[in-house]
Amino acid sequence: MQSEALQSNDNAKNAPVKVDAYKFKNERVSIMNKVMPILLFLCASVSIMTTIGIVVTLLTETYQFFKTIPILDFLFGTKWSPLIPPKSFGVLPLLSGTLMITVIACLVAVPIGLASAIYLSEYAPKKVRKVIKPILEVLAGIPTIVYGYFALSFITPIIQSIFPSAGIFNALSAGIVVGIMIIPMVSSLSEDAMSSVPRSLRDGAYALGATRFEVALKIVVPAALSGIVASAVLAFSRAIGETMIVTLAAGSTPNMTANPLDSIQTMTAYIVQVSLGDTPHGTVEYGSIFAVGMTLFVITFLLNILAQYVARRFREEY
Amino acid sequence: MNIFHDANRKQIAGRRRTDWLLHILFVTATSIGVIALCALLIDILLDGVTRLQPDLFTNFPSRKADGSGMKSALVGTIYMLLIMAPVSFIFGVGAAIYLEEYAGKNRFTRIIQLNISTLAGVPSIVYGILGLALFVRLLALDKSLIAGALTMTLLVLPIIIVSAQEAIRSVPKSRRDASFALGATKWQTVSRSVMPSAIPGILTGVILAMSRAIGETAPLVMIGALTYVAYLPEGLKDSFTVVPIQVYNWLSKPQVEFQELAASGIIVLLALLLLMNFSAILLRNKYQKNV
Numbered sequence: 236m237q238s239e240a241l242q243s244n245d246n247a248k249n250a251p252v253k254v255d256a257y258k259f260k261n262e263r264v265s266i267m268n269k270v271m272p273i274l275l276f277l278c279a280s281v282s283i284m285t286t287i288g289i290v291v292t293l294l295t296e297t298y299q300f301f302k303t304i305p306i307l308d309f310l311f312g313t314k315w316s317p318l319i320p321p322k323s324f325g326v327l328p329l330l331s332g333t334l335m336i337t338v339i340a341c342l343v344a345v346p347i348g349l350a351s352a353i354y355l356s357e358y359a360p361k362k363v364r365k366v367i368k369p370i371l372e373v374l375a376g377i378p379t380i381v382y383g384y385f386a387l388s389f390i391t392p393i394i395q396s397i398f399p400s401a402g403i404f405n406a407l408s409a410g411i412v413v414g415i416m417i418i419p420m421v422s423s424l425s426e427d428a429m430s431s432v433p434r435s436l437r438d439g440a441y442a443l444g445a446t447r448f449e450v451a452l453k454i455v456v457p458a459a460l461s462g463i464v465a466s467a468v469l470a471f472s473r474a475i476g477e478t479m480i481v482t483l484a485a486g487s488t489p490n491m492t493a494n495p496l497d498s499i500q501t502m503t504a505y506i507v508q509v510s511l512g513d514t515p516h517g518t519v520e521y522g523s524i525f526a527v528g529m530t531l532f533v534i535t536f537l538l539n540i541l542a543q544y545v546a547r548r549f550r551e552e553y
Numbered sequence: 554m555n556i557f558h559d560a561n562r563k564q565i566a567g568r569r570r571t572d573w574l575l576h577i578l579f580v581t582a583t584s585i586g587v588i589a590l591c592a593l594l595i596d597i598l599l600d601g602v603t604r605l606q607p608d609l610f611t612n613f614p615s616r617k618a619d620g621s622g623m624k625s626a627l628v629g630t631i632y633m634l635l636i637m638a639p640v641s642f643i644f645g646v647g648a649a650i651y652l653e654e655y656a657g658k659n660r661f662t663r664i665i666q667l668n669i670s671t672l673a674g675v676p677s678i679v680y681g682i683l684g685l686a687l688f689v690r691l692l693a694l695d696k697s698l699i700a701g702a703l704t705m706t707l708l709v710l711p712i713i714i715v716s717a718q719e720a721i722r723s724v725p726k727s728r729r730d731a732s733f734a735l736g737a738t739k740w741q742t743v744s745r746s747v748m749p750s751a752i753p754g755i756l757t758g759v760i761l762a763m764s765r766a767i768g769e770t771a772p773l774v775m776i777g778a779l780t781y782v783a784y785l786p787e788g789l790k791d792s793f794t795v796v797p798i799q800v801y802n803w804l805s806k807p808q809v810e811f812q813e814l815a816a817s818g819i820i821v822l823l824a825l826l827l828l829m830n831f832s833a834i835l836l837r838n839k840y841q842k843n844v
Contacts, residue, residue, distance in 0.1 A: 239645065247567075248638065265738070266736050267740045267741075268739055268740045270771045271740045271743075272651070272655045274647065275647045275648070275650050275651035275655055276651050277646040277647075278643070278645075278646075278647025278650075278651060279647070279648035279651040279652060279656070280665075281567055281644050281648065281707075281710065282648060282668055282669050282672060282710060282711065283664075283665060283668055285672060285683070285707050285710070286668050286672060288683055288687055289675070289680075289682075289683050290780060292682065292683055292686035292687060293679075293682065296686065347585050347586060350578065350582030350583065351579070351582055351583040351586060352680070353579055353634065354579035354583045355583065355626075356661065358576055358579055358580075358776070359583075362831075367583060367587065367645075370584050370586075370587050370590060371583075371587070373590060374586060374589070374590055376765075376768075376830065377593070377768070377823075377826075378767075378769070378770070378822060378826070379768070379770065379771075379795055379822065380769025380770045380797045380800055380801055380804075380819070380822075381593070381597070381768075381770070381799075381819050381822070382593075383804065384597065384800070384804060384815060384816065384819055385593045385596060385597070386811065387804070388596060388600060389593070390814075391598045415586070418585075418589075419586070422586070437668060439755045442692070446569065446572040447572050447576070448571060448572045448575040448576070449568070450581070450717070451575075452575075458632040461809045464631060465729060468573065469674070472674060473674075474679065475676070476675075476676025476677070476679070477676075478676070478677065478678045478770070478771035479771055479797075479801070482771075483801075483804060483805075486558045494764065503676065503678050505735050506678055506775065507678070507771060507774050507775070510681075510685070510774060510775045510777065511774065512843045515629060524682065524685075525686075526683040528679055529676070531676060531678070531679065532675065532676075532679050535675065535676055535679075536671065536674075536675070537681045540671075541670055545668070545778060
């Protein structure tokens with residue numbers, strides 16, 4: 236560093252002698268200075284273009300689809316039978332299937348994730364925390380197809396031995412495994428929120444004679460509530476968009492059922508099912524991918540906005 | 554007086570007991586996640602270890618489980634990574650440099666930033682739909698390697714941008730000031746002072762994004778990565794398959810032998826992921842001290 240500084244000092248002394256050379260070099264540099272910001276801006280605009288691309292493709296194809304299938308039939312129809320005549324495109328069975336998976340997943344992930352977050356942030360000794368945290372995060376990095384295999388080969392047999400009426404494909408197994416997948420999401424985001432609660436609040440409570448659980452549940456959790464709720468909403472949204480686990484383990488029967496042991500079909504699983512078959516471009520089935528995809532996109536988009544809003548709007552500032 | 558005292562004592566003992574019970578409850582809940590991970594790994598290892606033979610790497614998939622391999626899938630995954638890595642690196646890091654070093658604090662920058670965090674939350678299958686409409690149909694790339702790689706590039710871009718931004722942001726301002734003080738221009742400062750110290754962090758992010766990409770199945774199923782490929786792709790426009798899709802293909806067959814093959818395919822996939830994550834951690838640890 237220092238020698239560089241000296242060098243440039245030397246150069247400054249010699250500068251008048253080699254003016255032309257320096258001018259040339261500076262001009263070249265100034266071209267870079269003019270061109271690079273534009274190139275970099277173009278890189279950044281790829282992300283905007285992706286969003287526009289998603290919205291435009293979904294909108295145009297969905298519009299085509301709604302020309303043949305009335306939008307009200309799609310949104311409020313209770314029968315989804317796109318491949319076998321009489322064809323019917325009511326999205327409610329797919330929505331209810333998705334909702335069931337998501338609710339089961341959140342019933343698994345939110346309590347476990349939150350309890351893990353409380354343990355890691357309030358109870359665990361530093362050493363334990365250093366080991367457990369990365370292990371939980373490994374869960375988030377495992378490919379979903381692997382979870383799908385786990386659901387089929389491990390969870391489903393257990394469920395079948397408890398409830399003999401359960402089929403090979405059932406919503407419960409897929410829901411539990413989706414839940415396991417999103418545990419780290421809930422736990423790490425909640426823990427981040429909890430560890431940003433200032434130490435002084437905890438110390439104050441301890442000084443008043445509070446026990447650890449009182450500090451955790453009555454001081455830290457309320458103070459970090461916005462972050463915790465946001466993490467739950469994000470996890471919910473992630474569960475809605477999950478594809479391979481439900482494709483493999485939940486089956487492909489669009490059912491409006493309240494029984495988690497039944498086989499169901501989610502929106503994502505339907506999209507995969509149609510694209511696996513060779514559906515010609517321009518048919519109603521092809522359009523239905525985009526209509527379902529649009530529904531999926533809108534729901535997850537709104538949930539993500541909601542999570543950001545909750546995290547910002549209700550944050551306690553200290 | 555004494556009565557109050559006793560009541561107090563009882564109350565305190567009760568609260569202590571609750572504390573203890575909840576402690577156990579929290580530990581149990583935390584261990585569920587760990588146990589699930591162990592169960593998953595053990596389950597897969599037990600199922601797949603018998604089929605983990607050289608055939609798996611040297612043979613093409615076939616109708617019979619015996620001697621069936623996933624050579625084409627492994628090669629497809631590697632080719633896809635080779636295309637994705639440079640493309641997503643250039644665009645991702647470019648976007649991050651723009652946002653951190655060049656962008657003014659205006660409405661447009663905020664929109665880009667918000668947009669990136671929203672894109673990170675879009676389900677992967679939606680990217681598959683985009684890839685199907687944009688690359689496969691509109692640009693007529695068909696169900697090709699390049700269409701798959703570009704789709705996955707769009708999918709991992711938000712992850713790369715966010716991690717590269719963090720790496721660039723963690724370069725101390727004093728480095729930039731020193732560079733400017735020596736008369737460097739903006740671009741010289743960015744390319745020769747900021748980037749060298751940010752690059753380990755950026756590479757870590759890129760490797761992690763790549764490891765996300767090799768596990769993704771849904772978007773590639775959407776764009777029609779074939780499930781039965783008995784040849785190696787030779788050009789960008791050749792059809793291809795990747796490891797997770799090969800696993801999916803085996804999983805959808807009812808025979809036990811194919812389920813075992815799927816499990817051994819998963820072992821290979823997980824080993825690949827482990828390798829990538831491990832190298833990312835090594836990279837981070839090696840350079841963290843020097844910054």
